[in-house]
Amino acid sequence: MQIALQQFAKYGYHRTKISDIVREAGVSQGTFYWYFKSKEAIALEIIKKGQEQLLKVVLQGYRQSAGSVQDAVKASEKLFEDLFTFAEQNKYLMKLILKGIETEDSVQEAILETRINIEEAFQKNIKRAIELNMLPAKDPALQSAFLMSLVEGIMARWLFEPLVKDSTIKKKTAKELAAETVRFEFFGLLGI
Amino acid sequence: MQIALQQFAKYGYHRTKISDIVREAGVSQGTFYWYFKSKEAIALEIIKKGQEQLLKVVLQGYRQSAGSVQDAVKASEKLFEDLFTFAEQNKYLMKLILKGIETEDSVQEAILETRINIEEAFQKNIKRAIELNMLPAKDPALQSAFLMSLVEGIMARWLFEPLVKDSTIKKKTAKELAAETVRFEFFGLLGI
Amino acid sequence: MQIALQQFAKYGYHRTKISDIVREAGVSQGTFYWYFKSKEAIALEIIKKGQEQLLKVVLQGYRQSAGSVQDAVKASEKLFEDLFTFAEQNKYLMKLILKGIETEDSVQEAILETRINIEEAFQKNIKRAIELNMLPAKDPALQSAFLMSLVEGIMARWLFEPLVKDSTIKKKTAKELAAETVRFEFFGLLGI
Amino acid sequence: MQIALQQFAKYGYHRTKISDIVREAGVSQGTFYWYFKSKEAIALEIIKKGQEQLLKVVLQGYRQSAGSVQDAVKASEKLFEDLFTFAEQNKYLMKLILKGIETEDSVQEAILETRINIEEAFQKNIKRAIELNMLPAKDPALQSAFLMSLVEGIMARWLFEPLVKDSTIKKKTAKELAAETVRFEFFGLLGI
């Protein structure tokens, strides 16, 4: 599964052949089909397993007793750092989740589901913060979309493709990146 | 080319068969190959043409004589609105550019190039704003990454997949979306 | 037809495309089909026309009033020289006739017919020489096969592919080659 | 490989379809590609293997301790008989080598190489005979070209296409043919 994950992430689903996977794994084609029903099945399993792990991180990140804005910032920082760290350790999985993959619909749905779960966790948190008067009462769905866009985009640039040349982003640690992202999250371009 | 673009966006490169494209287009397979050297060639041509149009929008969006922060906000609003409008009118193209497709490397490079061009335009603008003391002096590469992440994420949710249920995002106009995105851009979650 | 002949000889029948022929000729595909019914038709026409010319040479070569062996040698020399000269001026045609070409059967039959005609002319001549006691009474069919093998092989090596390295054969004139071939014809390896 | 060889020889390379080969062989198309990389690859393999066998015959044919002309004639007869026997048993292979096929260049080169090897073996032998004063000192490259032309031409007529009608050639045994060819080789038309 690790090998398949890597190849899917590197070359995409269709360009990854079963024969490639098994060659790398040092087993025969037949063996592959002993463990997995089909190519689609292994992709699905990979995503499902990744989803679980990722969601664990996101949900853990919210064990916070919010109080002041300061607390909210702290909590956000903690969550982002956890997320970035997880992403760094699961680069290939994140590539699939962030960039998607051209597959059977079943696999795409699984990926979508993962992302929905995360964004909903974000949203729930924002709603709570609004209730506690820690954030101005704005459309939480939109705000969580902003948040997740930020996190996804930064993650992708950090791990895979810093679009602009000589970007500083690649060299940052998960902690630094989390801090800067949170700053932008709360204060925007103009923020301190 | 339109039909091919649609199919690539809907089903991906590999699941789109030449036979599908020509059936939809009402011509024969041979005719396809009279106009395009290969499947790769038509994909490349689609991207190249789209890139041109998109870049035109981005570059036009920057004909601004910046002065106050107010001006910068206005300019940003104008650009985002143009971008969102273009995206709305070129949904399928944007899908390819935002989500990528699994293709021959040549096509992927062309897509990457497009995104790089846009992010660099963003970055140049931020640098200028910093020089004019309109923005605090922070890492422009990172700021433009934030910006582009925002725009890409919001666009994707607006046009294709509002991750969370009953999201309000789908119903907004390009103008509204631009305004809200700019607000987040400059002031973050805490902003007015 | 000249262009087609060249391409058939150089690349073979199947690797020569109508589109190649017409591009070289500077006309359109449609025009080709105004003048020739099909690819097979042009090949056939080329062979037929070549056959006529070649047969003329062979038949002319036999306007001899044989007498002594000396006369027979002379006559043979004359014929071979004519043949070699013709071959030199019709290299591409000879390539088709000597090496054959992978085509529709109709074309192959036409080529075979040409070669039969020539070998029969050779045979008739040998028979006459035997009647006149100029040659020992041996199987004329076999002798003419020897003769034609000689001529064909030498021609091919002279015009296209001297198999061995630094072969002297390429540099010889038609006259020289004819002389040496005739010597071998009459006297073999041991001959003067 | 045998089936492919037959079909290549009978119909030529381009008119032989993979689907024909596998149908005859009673396997599926996929199976073909399990054993051969491509159509070109099987053709190449066929030629290479044939070349080896043929060269073995030619080289063995030269284990002679030459002495008198008589010896040389004997040696020649032995070699020719071996060659004709091999050709008779490998009719299809010989067809490819003698008549060539229109193929990818790689295959054509392999065929050419085979013929060069044989002619060079002939030539080496003639040179030795000249050194030993068994043959008059004439251009060995030309003489070997004569020899090989003879052998090739006679072989082709014996196995495939006796050009003239009611030719006696078809009915001869390898031994008889070798004897007659050698006679012509050494003594020409006038020989005893």
Added chain:
DNA sequence: TATGAATGAGGATTCATTCAT
């Protein structure tokens, strides 16, 4: 006569999947 766009049958090759051993 000439054009060149259009056609579509045909053919090589790929690759997920099966299955006897």
Added chain:
DNA sequence: GATGAATGAATCCTCATTCAT
């Protein structure tokens, strides 16, 4: 459990030929 040879449907692309203009 493991193997790897075998399968054949699927797909891209070619090219001789046609035909409206």
